[in-house]
Amino acid sequence: MATHALEVRSLTKVIGKKKLVDDVSFSVEKGEIFGLLGPNGAGKTTIIRMIVSLIKRTDGAVIINGTNLDEQYKDAMSEMGAIVENPEFYKYMSGYKNLKHYANMALKEVSDERIKEVVKLVKLEDVMHKKVKTYSLGMRQRLGVAQALLHNPSLLILDEPTNGLDPQGIREFRDYLHTLAGQGMSVLVSSHLLSEMQLMCNRFAILEKGKLIHIASMNETSEIDEAKEVVFEVDNSQEAVDVVKEQIEVSSIKVISDQQFSVHINRAGIGTINRLLISNEIDVFGINRVEATLEDRFFEITNQGVKEEVK
Amino acid sequence: MISLIRNELMKMFQKKSSWIYLIIILIAVIAGGIISNAVAGEPDEDWKATMKAEVEELQKSADEASEGEKQYIQEQIQQKQQYLDKDVNPDAQSNWHFMNEVVYGVTILVTLLSVIVASASVSSEFADGTIKQLLIRPHQRWAILLSKYISILIYALVLLLTMIVSGYLVGLIAFGNGDFSAKIFEMAMDGQKEAAVGPQFFLKMAYYLPSLLIITAIAFMLSTLFKSQALAVGIGIFVLFVSSTLGGLMVFLAEKYEWAKFVIFPHLDLTVYALQDKILGDVTLPFSLMILTIYYAIFMILTFVFFQKRDISI
Ligand SMILES: Nc1ncnc2c1ncn2[C@@H]1O[C@H](COP(=O)(O)OP(=O)(O)OP(=O)(O)O)[C@@H](O)[C@H]1O
Ligand SMILES: [Mg+2]
Numbered sequence: 115m116a117t118h119a120l121e122v123r124s125l126t127k128v129i130g131k132k133k134l135v136d137d138v139s140f141s142v143e144k145g146e147i148f149g150l151l152g153p154n155g156a157g158k159t160t161i162i163r164m165i166v167s168l169i170k171r172t173d174g175a176v177i178i179n180g181t182n183l184d185e186q187y188k189d190a191m192s193e194m195g196a197i198v199e200n201p202e203f204y205k206y207m208s209g210y211k212n213l214k215h216y217a218n219m220a221l222k223e224v225s226d227e228r229i230k231e232v233v234k235l236v237k238l239e240d241v242m243h244k245k246v247k248t249y250s251l252g253m254r255q256r257l258g259v260a261q262a263l264l265h266n267p268s269l270l271i272l273d274e275p276t277n278g279l280d281p282q283g284i285r286e287f288r289d290y291l292h293t294l295a296g297q298g299m300s301v302l303v304s305s306h307l308l309s310e311m312q313l314m315c316n317r318f319a320i321l322e323k324g325k326l327i328h329i330a331s332m333n334e335t336s337e338i339d340e341a342k343e344v345v346f347e348v349d350n351s352q353e354a355v356d357v358v359k360e361q362i363e364v365s366s367i368k369v370i371s372d373q374q375f376s377v378h379i380n381r382a383g384i385g386t387i388n389r390l391l392i393s394n395e396i397d398v399f400g401i402n403r404v405e406a407t408l409e410d411r412f413f414e415i416t417n418q419g420v421k422e423e424v425k
Numbered sequence: 426m427i428s429l430i431r432n433e434l435m436k437m438f439q440k441k442s443s444w445i446y447l448i449i450i451l452i453a454v455i456a457g458g459i460i461s462n463a464v465a466g467e468p469d470e471d472w473k474a475t476m477k478a479e480v481e482e483l484q485k486s487a488d489e490a491s492e493g494e495k496q497y498i499q500e501q502i503q504q505k506q507q508y509l510d511k512d513v514n515p516d517a518q519s520n521w522h523f524m525n526e527v528v529y530g531v532t533i534l535v536t537l538l539s540v541i542v543a544s545a546s547v548s549s550e551f552a553d554g555t556i557k558q559l560l561i562r563p564h565q566r567w568a569i570l571l572s573k574y575i576s577i578l579i580y581a582l583v584l585l586l587t588m589i590v591s592g593y594l595v596g597l598i599a600f601g602n603g604d605f606s607a608k609i610f611e612m613a614m615d616g617q618k619e620a621a622v623g624p625q626f627f628l629k630m631a632y633y634l635p636s637l638l639i640i641t642a643i644a645f646m647l648s649t650l651f652k653s654q655a656l657a658v659g660i661g662i663f664v665l666f667v668s669s670t671l672g673g674l675m676v677f678l679a680e681k682y683e684w685a686k687f688v689i690f691p692h693l694d695l696t697v698y699a700l701q702d703k704i705l706g707d708v709t710l711p712f713s714l715m716i717l718t719i720y721y722a723i724f725m726i727l728t729f730v731f732f733q734k735r736d737i738s739i
Contacts, residue, residue, distance in 0.1 A: 206441070215435065
């Protein structure tokens with residue numbers, strides 16, 4: 115059996131009488147970027163805290179690269195690099211000293227060259243020797259990424275890592291994550307910025323009220339022959355809608371503006387409508403499929419409360 | 426472990442406050458030197474004659490005084506006579522006298538500053554949120570906590586050494602090098618105790634160390650209990666001051682109740698054993714040390730067990 119980069123088995127956290135995390139199991143493959151999605155308070159941070167041993171597990175096991183956290187704590191911890199919520203630093207020390215501090219704590223020696231390399235990677239060379247209290251939120255976030263990567267971990271655990279990054283920074287960060295994953299690094303990332311997750315993850319788990327309700331892979335969201343919303347741009351939208359309604363049976367068709375109407379239809383239907391419009395001398399300027407975003411899917415799943423079998 | 430301790434020391438000495446505390450000790454010692462030099466005035470060459478005259482004066486007033494006063498005056502005469510008999514100058518000045526009388530007093534500051542540093546140690550990591558990054562490293566929690574504790578002890582010793590070395594140097598400059606084993610009398614509960622000045626100072630230092638150890642242990646325990654640095658430091662200082670008051674209270678309680686002897690407070694200041702052999706009636710040094718050891722073990726176990734189990738949800 116191939117070992118997973120991270121395997122989480124029936125993770126449970128109970129505080130008082132409240133189940134913050136309820137029997138959550140999933141695994142992250144090598145080189146995979148795995149997302150944890152869920153609304154505020156769903157338990158993402160709690161799951162991550164249990165994986166990195168900041169809080170005790172009420173129940174469940176965490177296995178990293180085949181190493182059980184309970185049996186070989188140091189070895190398992192050494193495989194991880196993490197950011198939990200906002201990374202905090204010793205503000206009275208320079209960014210470099212902060213990194214040096216964490217480098218000293220690694221099991222395998224982290225050379226000064228490695229520190230410089232990581233600093234360069236997160237583009238903090240210019241402020242490396244300034245005190246952290248002078249850093250902006252985004253700079254601290256980058257330093258957070260740097261401290262997580264310092265010791266060459268095989269598993270990166272990131273809790274809302276793009277919090278505080280500017281759009282440019284988010285884009286760079288995303289590209290960088292893909293590069294890392296391409297090199298074989300596995301990533302567990304949580305966020306409620308869903309559109310961003312869509313661009314970032316290979317697979318994702320949807321959490322609600324501490325329960326894992328669905329694990330899906332990204333390709334699943336773009337299945338081809340599903341009825342989707344399609345927007346047609348025509349010279350007279352009202353006339354076009356009347357023609358379509360007359361000729362074929364469609365469920366949700368509506369006028370958006372003078373020149374636009376939308377209809378819920380599958381691939382084959384798009385061609386049919388297009389031919390129909392042209393034969394009725396209505397000019398078609400454009401046809402756009404509105405991609406169902408992860409966000410839609412997310413709301414779809416959480417709102418219905420569908421509890422699908424976890425695969 | 427060594428690298429963990431080195432890290433803690435690095436953090437400690439990157440903080441300005443750690444240096445400021447060292448400077449405070451220096452200033453206190455220097456101020457002590459300047460003040461006692463100013464107060465001392467010219468040394469009285471003929472101190473024996475002066476003292477004899479004083480004794481005669483007292484003798485005269487004793488004849489006229491009432492019964493109650495008479496006893497008090499007699500005691501004073503006796504004390505002064507002792508100085509004359511043993512040839513000990515009560516106003517003698519030297520660097521060692523300065524160490525024993527003035528520099529020794531600065532240990533209060535050493536304790537206070539050690540308590541401040543100890544109670545900030547873990548609580549500041551919570552207050553700044555840095556604790557979560559510290560504990561996701563490949564080290565057991567107890568090892569990280571131990572490295573913090575050891576670094577505090579090292580810092581406390583640095584404070585103490587700063588006090589002793591600067592005290593010696595300031596004394597040397599202000600009063601010149603004196604006889605290390607010059608005789609002195611120290612006031613104790615049961616009359617005056619004869620001692621040699623240098624050894625007496627180091628005896629006090631030796632008795633001071635266990636107190637420093639246990640008081641910093643209490644402060645360290647508080648620092649793991651509270652997430653707020655200000656609260657931990659505040660309560661640490663509060664405990665420090667209340668303990669001396671309670672120590673005094675226990676002296677009275679011990680006369681009536683046996684259990685008062687097992688309360689930690691009267692044992693916190695062992696330096697009294699430099700002056701007398703027994704406290705609280707019949708309590709001796711080994712007993713005090715045993716009590717302190719038991720409390721120390723309890724505090725340490727509580728601290729480490731609590732920290733090991735604690736959920737870090739900052
Ligand atoms: N120490 C605690 N004691 C009690 N309840 C807690 C504690 N920490 C978190 N919770 C509760 O656990 C639930 C999950 O919190 P968690 O921080 O894991 O959510 P999250 O998914 O990370 O949310 P967000 O998107 O806001 O970061 C919340 O309902 C929260 O109120
Ligand atoms: Mg969270």
